[in-house]
Amino acid sequence: MKVIAIIGCGRIARNAHLPALSQLDDVRIKYGCDIIEEKAKKLQEDFPKIENVITDYNVALADPEIDAVWVLTPNFAHYTVTMDALRAGKHVLCEKPITVNYALSKEMKQMADKMGKMLNIGVCNRHHASVEKLYEMNKNGEFGNIYHIYCSFRSCRSIPGLGGDFTTKAVSGGGALIDWGVHFLDLILYVLGGAKLKTVTCDTYCEMAKDMASYKYKGMWAEDTKNLNGTNDVDDFVTGYVRTDKASISINGAWAQNLDKGEMFVDFLGDKKGARLAYQGKIEVFDGETLETTAPEYDIPNQYLEENKAFLESIDTGVKTRGNIDNVLESALLLDLLYQSADAHKEIVVE
Numbered sequence: 257m258k259v260i261a262i263i264g265c266g267r268i269a270r271n272a273h274l275p276a277l278s279q280l281d282d283v284r285i286k287y288g289c290d291i292i293e294e295k296a297k298k299l300q301e302d303f304p305k306i307e308n309v310i311t312d313y314n315v316a317l318a319d320p321e322i323d324a325v326w327v328l329t330p331n332f333a334h335y336t337v338t339m340d341a342l343r344a345g346k347h348v349l350c351e352k353p354i355t356v357n358y359a360l361s362k363e364m365k366q367m368a369d370k371m372g373k374m375l376n377i378g379v380c381n382r383h384h385a386s387v388e389k390l391y392e393m394n395k396n397g398e399f400g401n402i403y404h405i406y407c408s409f410r411s412c413r414s415i416p417g418l419g420g421d422f423t424t425k426a427v428s429g430g431g432a433l434i435d436w437g438v439h440f441l442d443l444i445l446y447v448l449g450g451a452k453l454k455t456v457t458c459d460t461y462c463e464m465a466k467d468m469a470s471y472k473y474k475g476m477w478a479e480d481t482k483n484l485n486g487t488n489d490v491d492d493f494v495t496g497y498v499r500t501d502k503a504s505i506s507i508n509g510a511w512a513q514n515l516d517k518g519e520m521f522v523d524f525l526g527d528k529k530g531a532r533l534a535y536q537g538k539i540e541v542f543d544g545e546t547l548e549t550t551a552p553e554y555d556i557p558n559q560y561l562e563e564n565k566a567f568l569e570s571i572d573t574g575v576k577t578r579g580n581i582d583n584v585l586e587s588a589l590l591l592d593l594l595y596q597s598a599d600a601h602k603e604i605v606v607e
């Protein structure tokens with residue numbers, strides 16, 4: 257039996273982790289913590305497995321019964337809460353992105369190493385059946401040489417909580433690239449089995465809602481944090497090109513664009529076979545003659561169940577899993593280099 261605390265009782269807690277953790281018999285959720293007490297209380301009402309509501313996470317960190325904490329706060333707080341939790345001797349499952357930049361992410365890894373605790377990151381796509389299949393196909397050489405990967409994560413209207421946490425760089429670390437791109441970069445590097453970065457070029461744009469009041473709103477998540485008197489200083493469009501010792505990667509992402517359509521996919525182009533992964537959906541594999549379509553074996557909520565189970569098991573076994581920070585740091589570095597290139601308006605040569 258593991259005794260845990262949930263820190264941050266917002267959307268990802270409610271939609272992903274609590275439904276997953278509620279299915280696991282060998283977990284006690286001793287605390288649900290949020291600086292906004294009503295949010296923690298409402299979550300407890302809906303998920304009675306939460307035994308106590310607190311507003312100061314230090315209460316959970318000081319409790320010797322707590323084995324592990326889930327850090328589900330806005331991005332900038334991942335660093336402080338995770339470092340405090342590790343120092344207190346707790347294992348941590350921290351949501352993606354690791355935090356707002358690579359330097360702080362590395363410090364988090366170093367603290368996990370120093371304290372001998374597991375630190376996993378919520379890279380849920382590594383636990384998605386379709387991504388796993390692509391990983392296995394590549395490992396078995398089915399693609400031949402993957403020479404290029406193209407990803408597109410573009411929506412017509414999806415700037416989340418305009419003027420709130422997600423669009424304020426000091427809180428989020430960035431926009432579409434850090435929020436959505438992090439998933440794509442991470443799953444690409446996972447399927448490749450890692451890659452050495454050579455050059456990174458990127459441009460980011462904050463165009464669609466530079467005048468927030470005139471942005472033609474359709475729908476968005478994080479609507480509760482929308483604040484047109486707040487800040488929007490992050491990328492709503494990103495385009496990038498990466499050379500590695502394996503495949504080159506092109507990236508196009510938009511939280512919003514003046515095109516009445518959106519798309520979310522990753523193309524893996526190999527000299528024997530190619531595959532299109534519909535993001536969090538089916539895979540189409542083509543060898544020039546035959547088209548095979550594979551539907552995922554499980555749906556989106558289940559990837560969080562797998563993620564939670566893998567983390568809990570790793571605490572018992574002491575074996576680091578695919579979601580461990582050691583395996584996720586390279587996509588955090590790539591994310592950082594893309595932003596560095598965009599800020600400097602020039603290509604970054606890594607080696």
Ligand SMILES: NC(=O)c1ccc[n+]([C@@H]2O[C@H](COP(=O)([O-])OP(=O)(O)OC[C@H]3O[C@@H](n4cnc5c(N)ncnc54)[C@H](O)[C@@H]3O)[C@@H](O)[C@H]2O)c1
Nearest residue numbers: 264265266267268289290291328329330331351352353378
């Ligand atoms: N894996 C995924 O696909 C996925 C999806 C959505 C969000 N996320 C990540 O999850 C994190 C949270 O996102 P969200 O959409 O749930 O945001 P949210 O704003 O809905 O929830 C965050 C909660 O944390 C609370 N909080 C802030 N500081 C705190 C502190 N010091 N102690 C306790 N509580 C604190 C806030 O009051 C809020 O209720 C983000 O890092 C986001 O990137 C991941």
